[in-house]
Amino acid sequence: MSYGLSISPFHMRWQTALFNRLFYSWGRWKPRFLYLWFSIGMVFGIVAMFGSVVLLGKTLMQTLTLMITEAPAVQNDRMLQVVVPGVNLPISQLTYFFTAILISGIIHEVGHGVAAIREQVRFNGFGIFIFIVYPGAFVDLFTTHLQLISPIQQLRIFCAGVWHNFVLGVASLIVLFLLPAILFPFYYTGVGALVTEVTEDSPANGPRGLFVGDLVTNLQDCSVRGVEDWNSCLGEISQKTQIGYCINAATLQQLSFPARVYRRLDGTVECCSNSSLTNICFSYSNNLDSHLYACLPARKAIEASQVCRTNMDCQKDFVPSLCVTPSLENQTRLIRVKHPPHIDMLFVGHPMHLQYTVSLSSFVPRHNFLSIDLPVVIETMCKYLISLSGALAVINAVPCFALDGQWILNSFLEATLASLIVEKQNRELVGFLILLAGSVLLAANVALGLWLVTAR
Numbered sequence: 001m002s003y004g005l006s007i008s009p010f011h012m013r014w015q016t017a018l019f020n021r022l023f024y025s026w027g028r029w030k031p032r033f034l035y036l037w038f039s040i041g042m043v044f045g046i047v048a049m050f051g052s053v054v055l056l057g058k059t060l061m062q063t064l065t066l067m068i069t070e071a072p073a074v075q076n077d078r079m080l081q082v083v084v085p086g087v088n089l090p091i092s093q094l095t096y097f098f099t100a101i102l103i104s105g106i107i108h109e110v111g112h113g114v115a116a117i118r119e120q121v122r123f124n125g126f127g128i129f130i131f132i133v134y135p136g137a138f139v140d141l142f143t144t145h146l147q148l149i150s151p152i153q154q155l156r157i158f159c160a161g162v163w164h165n166f167v168l169g170v171a172s173l174i175v176l177f178l179l180p181a182i183l184f185p186f187y188y189t190g191v192g193a194l195v196t197e198v199t200e201d202s203p204a205n206g207p208r209g210l211f212v213g214d215l216v217t218n219l220q221d222c223s224v225r226g227v228e229d230w231n232s233c234l235g236e237i238s239q240k241t242q243i244g245y246c247i248n249a250a251t252l253q254q255l256s257f258p259a260r261v262y263r264r265l266d267g268t269v270e271c272c273s274n275s276s277l278t279n280i281c282f283s284y285s286n287n288l289d290s291h292l293y294a295c296l297p298a299r300k301a302i303e304a305s306q307v308c309r310t311n312m313d314c315q316k317d318f319v320p321s322l323c324v325t326p327s328l329e330n331q332t333r334l335i336r337v338k339h340p341p342h343i344d345m346l347f348v349g350h351p352m353h354l355q356y357t358v359s360l361s362s363f364v365p366r367h368n369f370l371s372i373d374l375p376v377v378i379e380t381m382c383k384y385l386i387s388l389s390g391a392l393a394v395i396n397a398v399p400c401f402a403l404d405g406q407w408i409l410n411s412f413l414e415a416t417l418a419s420l421i422v423e424k425q426n427r428e429l430v431g432f433l434i435l436l437a438g439s440v441l442l443a444a445n446v447a448l449g450l451w452l453v454t455a456r
Contacts, residue, residue: 011131013138014129017125023113027113027115028117033117034114044163046155049409051394051397052394053438056445063449081453082450090190096384097388102137103168104165104392107377108137108161109390111160111163118156119149120149121149122142126139127139152411158404162392165390169393171332171388176383186366188366188403190362191364193224193226194213194360195210195215195339197359202354202357208345208346208347210339212372218337219233219336220233220336231355232298235317238333241264246322246324247302247314248320251301256295257272257294259273259293259294264329268330269283279298280334282324282325285321286311296324302336309323310323328348332347334346361379363375377392400438400439409434410431
């Protein structure tokens, strides 16, 4: 046993006996409950071991399919993905990522430590390590005691880590689900999406754009009650054709600028000068001609007007009105963003640019002194704990060398095959072959996953 700090290339670890008394108090608390708790954990761990192999096999097939067909839909369906900071994990999220890994690791090892004390195995100490940049935790158990107890007792100890990771993931999911109720005395929900950040290079940045603290209530005619609505509305807008706006026929003639009509490279029509920042080319039809174009000042033309798809949508109050549709490049959209009491923001660009450069929250503070970022921090932390604690449970359950799955498999084989395969050497050979296959499966997933993320 080496307590204190030890440093070696790419690895730093700190071990202490400071928490031994705390671990022993946990391990001796309500013995009957802990017996039941870790017995359930044992069943879960065995199921997780088989399930992790199936999941890794499915993920490997999906990865190979993606490599052959290059279908983006398969990429999104993959349950397990290799995470590389700065590549598919934003640098701004690193604090959440590493904190969630550390918390998941500590909870995992607490499971092993408490289960070991419950099974009368000596507990030597607890520690934290950093391997390259990744944090983790470990417990030091007396190996001789571990070898002397029965395979079922060993299984309760070895399965406790993945069981605790599963419980942490479920607990985080419950907190995430109940967050609106938990924060109800301090924050409103269901009234809009609150802007928490607008990046400097965002198209929404500017004097008539969005500001931190603004409450977005509508995107076009799509109602926004929270962040999910914001994302679904933007997705819908990007998939559908550009929506039009009703404008009085007389107003159309009054606002229209004389302009030359020409086609862009993608086949769409432009009728405004390229130098204009406020005018947009609109297409419309009347009874005589189905392809008419007018260069109009965007804000004056569509402000306070209802949205439409055809002229029939605008036939109200017996006032001659037409449905004018912005004539923009294929993927570009004109989006009217309502954020009262401010003047509507008119966004021209790809809807995804708006999604990626504006951060929002579904939680609106009831009082000015409350932070607009706190619910986002809790929400994001819960999401990282769900995904990373879940991933830690899956990966550790894999029957692979140096992971919990190795010890779970060995104890499982001893508990189930001792009467079928009498020779211990033969049982160990079976275990070795399964571990070899599991290790190859995990290594293939990691290697191909890394290649997908970095090389493409």
